[in-house]
Amino acid sequence: MGEFRDLLRETAERVAGYRERLPELPVSSAHDVDELRAALGGSLPDRPRKPSEVLEQLAEAAEPGLVAIAGPRYFGFVNGGSLDAAVGADVLTAGWDQNAALPVMSPAAAMVEEVVGSWLKELLGLPGEASFGLVTGGQEANTVGLAAARHDVLARIGWDVEADGLVGAPPVRVVAGAERHVTIDRALRVLGLGARSVVEVPADANGALDVDRLDDELAGSPDRPTIVCLQAGNVNTGAVDDLARGCTTAHRHGAWVHVDGAFGLWASASPTTRPLVSGVEQADSWATDGHKWLNVPYDSGFVFCARPDAHRAATSFAADYLPPPEAGDLRAPFDYVLSASRRARGFAAWAALQQLGRLGVAELVDRCCRLARRFAVALGEADGFEVANDVVLNQVLVRFGDDDTTDRLIDSVQRDGTCWMGGTIWRGRRHMRISVSNWSTTEADVDRSVAALLAAARSLPV
Numbered sequence: 001m002g003e004f005r006d007l008l009r010e011t012a013e014r015v016a017g018y019r020e021r022l023p024e025l026p027v028s029s030a031h032d033v034d035e036l037r038a039a040l041g042g043s044l045p046d047r048p049r050k051p052s053e054v055l056e057q058l059a060e061a062a063e064p065g066l067v068a069i070a071g072p073r074y075f076g077f078v079n080g081g082s083l084d085a086a087v088g089a090d091v092l093t094a095g096w097d098q099n100a101a102l103p104v105m106s107p108a109a110a111m112v113e114e115v116v117g118s119w120l121k122e123l124l125g126l127p128g129e130a131s132f133g134l135v136t137g138g139q140e141a142n143t144v145g146l147a148a149a150r151h152d153v154l155a156r157i158g159w160d161v162e163a164d165g166l167v168g169a170p171p172v173r174v175v176a177g178a179e180r181h182v183t184i185d186r187a188l189r190v191l192g193l194g195a196r197s198v199v200e201v202p203a204d205a206n207g208a209l210d211v212d213r214l215d216d217e218l219a220g221s222p223d224r225p226t227i228v229c230l231q232a233g234n235v236n237t238g239a240v241d242d243l244a245r246g247c248t249t250a251h252r253h254g255a256w257v258h259v260d261g262a263f264g265l266w267a268s269a270s271p272t273t274r275p276l277v278s279g280v281e282q283a284d285s286w287a288t289d290g291h292k293w294l295n296v297p298y299d300s301g302f303v304f305c306a307r308p309d310a311h312r313a314a315t316s317f318a319a320d321y322l323p324p325p326e327a328g329d330l331r332a333p334f335d336y337v338l339s340a341s342r343r344a345r346g347f348a349a350w351a352a353l354q355q356l357g358r359l360g361v362a363e364l365v366d367r368c369c370r371l372a373r374r375f376a377v378a379l380g381e382a383d384g385f386e387v388a389n390d391v392v393l394n395q396v397l398v399r400f401g402d403d404d405t406t407d408r409l410i411d412s413v414q415r416d417g418t419c420w421m422g423g424t425i426w427r428g429r430r431h432m433r434i435s436v437s438n439w440s441t442t443e444a445d446v447d448r449s450v451a452a453l454l455a456a457a458r459s460l461p462v
């Protein structure tokens with residue numbers, strides 16, 4: 001046991017050392033693929049090795065290929081950092097090695113999920129009776145929400161999709177904004193509804209769905225089983241659909257409303273941004289992430305459903321060797337997700353929520369939005385830069401000259417390593433995306449990143 005203790009101590013030292021260096025590490029990885037492959041690859045060893053040697057090699061070999069996503073100047077995708085308490089909880093989770101499928105396997109893991117679910121509903125302004133599943137991320141959350149939707153819209157016209165599948169079923173129409181996230185389409189593919197079942201509603205200049213057009217579309221063919229997908233937080237612009245009007249309109253036409261709020265749903269947690277998502281509680285299902293704005297380590301996502309029966313009908317399961325669903329007071333977490341055996345990822349989410357508290361979450365949301373605006377103001381005033389979106393949340397879209405120049409700027413910034421921003425296509429043109437989602441980012445980090453961007457822009461060959 002002494003050796004294992006030493007192994008953990010050394011591992012903890014390594015983790016602490018990495019995280020201490022993080023703010024000053026080059027954000028991008030200067031890795032060489034062949035070197036990485038050589039360091040981590042080779043043939044599988046025939047004989048067992050000492051755990052300490054294995055970890056030593058892993059750490060040395062992997063570190064050159066790590067990216068400082070957890071650091072304060074990573075602005076790529078919508079990647080959050082990881083809060084200290086949540087990282088610690090994840091270490092405990094690995095050590096405890098609980099299977100969070102069923103309460104009988106881990107009452108503590110099941111309880112923590114129940115608690116996290118109710119805290120989140122309160123924080124995000126969702127109905128207290130909504131069901132909850134702790135999933136791997138936004139993708140799984142969207143898939144589960146849409147599975148519940150599929151169940152409900154077909155059950156209402158007498159079709160049992162869980163028993164009979166979709167072959168021969170009345171077609172389900174999915175109405176979604178043109179700027180929905182691609183995980184909606186993947187969910188529809190795996191659910192058998194098909195990406196082509198989507199009827200696209202045009203979006204406004206900032207990417208929010210046009211509710212008048214939604215109304216026209218729904219009125220055009222009434223009585224069809226219909227799912228409406230609304231979005232809180234466009235991945236490029238941060239735009240939030242008009243959820244109040246969207247829900248009212250969809251419900252007037254008998255549709256189920258699913259809200260993809262992977263990061264934007266967190267607007268609900270701050271009084272400053274809450275008006276952006278007003279009406280969100282009227283939807284029927286919601287998807288959001290823990291590993292984006294809540295800064296829980298990967299992987300962590302949440303799905304909620306206003307109709308727990310539809311949720312359970314879509315995802316619950318039973319077998320002779322499993323306890324019956326209602327055994328004991330604690331719900332079976334695996335009845336609300338797409339996995340059976342599963343990591344006890346509730347501990348990390350619990351720790352993140354405890355570390356921040358209600359005020360801390362609100363402050364984190366406000367601060368990221370403020371820092372995004374700081375970027376927008378500084379770049380908006382800089383020569384040759386153009387801010388392309390209305391910065392309503394934590395996302396900023398920037399152009400620098402034409403497509404090619406913008407791409408060259410992104411490339412140059414990524415190589416420089418002071419900060420990291422990715423690219424995207426918005427309205428047919430290349431843009432740089434800036435997402436401020438990390439708890440440790442400060443004003444100084446924004447200013448330093450702006451300076452790096454301006455320097456990169458100046459040094460671009462014309």
Ligand SMILES: *Cc1c(COP(=O)(O)O)cnc(C)c1O
Pocket residue numbers: 078136137138139140181183231232233234235260261262263289301
């Ligand atoms: C990130 C994102 C998703 C997907 O979430 P993952 O956690 O990456 O699976 C879905 N929708 C939106 C709007 C997102 O920003």
